[in-house]
Amino acid sequence: MLDCNIYIGISYLVYPGAVHSRFEHSLGVYWLASEAINTLKTYQGMELDIDCFDMQSVKRAGLLRDVGHGPFSHMFEREFIPRVLDGLKLLFLKLFFLSINF
Numbered sequence: 323m324l325d326c327n328i329y330i331g332i333s334y335l336v337y338p339g340a341v342h343s344r345f346e347h348s349l350g351v352y353w354l355a356s357e358a359i360n361t362l363k364t365y366q367g368m369e370l371d372i373d374c375f376d377m378q379s380v381k382r383a384g385l386l387r388d389v390g391h392g393p394f395s396h397m398f399e400r401e402f403i404p405r406v407l408d409g410l411k412l413l414f415l416k417l418f419f420l421s422i423n424f
Contacts, residue, residue: 348388355384 359380363372 344388348385351387352381352385355380 359372359377362370363377366372
């Protein structure tokens with residue numbers, strides 16, 4: 323399912339050699355999240371009390387980060403919504419910061 327959704331929007335029509343599906347993107351984000359948490363654990367693991375559960379949580383969050391996105395969702399968020407509802411970007415940011423500071 324994720325390999326059918328092209329993550330680069332309609333850019334593939336201009337650059338037919340560009341390949342970047344949601345599946346490829348999810349694997350890349352998983353890898354980057356793994357590298358980030360491994361580096362943090364190596365250099366600050368004791369200080370931050372990073373355990374296996376934390377490491378798995380960060381990796382899973384990286385892998386599942388895009389599961390809820392529909393096709394062209396970033397373009398929709400960036401272009402369409404602000405034209406319809408002014409200030410919605412600020413609302414998204416406020417909700418995001420509230421969610422991580424619970």
